[in-house]
Amino acid sequence: MPGTPLSSSARLSRRTALRGVAVAGTVGLGLTACSPEDGGSAAAPSVPVDLGSAEDVPKGGAKLYNDENVVVSRAEDGTYKAFSTVCTHAGCPIRMLKGTELTCNCHGSKFDATTGKVLHEPATVPLTELKAKAEGGKLIVSP
């Protein structure tokens, strides 16, 4: 009946439903909260990129190129491997490299910079591999 006040149980269930919407909205925001200011929203190269001297990547080690969102590793035999450092969990740019282990600051995922494989969740998908080659002493990475 129009204009009839809601019973206390009806008000309670309506309030509970509204609270549920508010919580769901907060959770939704939490999952998409990465932004450029807090290290989120990144893109890997979509065209070939010159990363400078190929010798900058140590044999048996790796180097992070933050501006390009790329990590390059170099095996003892001199072979280069490159991966996008856009985290496969929620898209944050990965900014921490210790040895050959990458860590995403957003939620703590870890990756192997020599294989792209996940070392620690929440990410479950390996990093995207890119092509890497040394040309005239320069390191070129492309999609």
Ligand code: FES
């Ligand atoms: S975006 Fe969540 S761990 Fe990297």
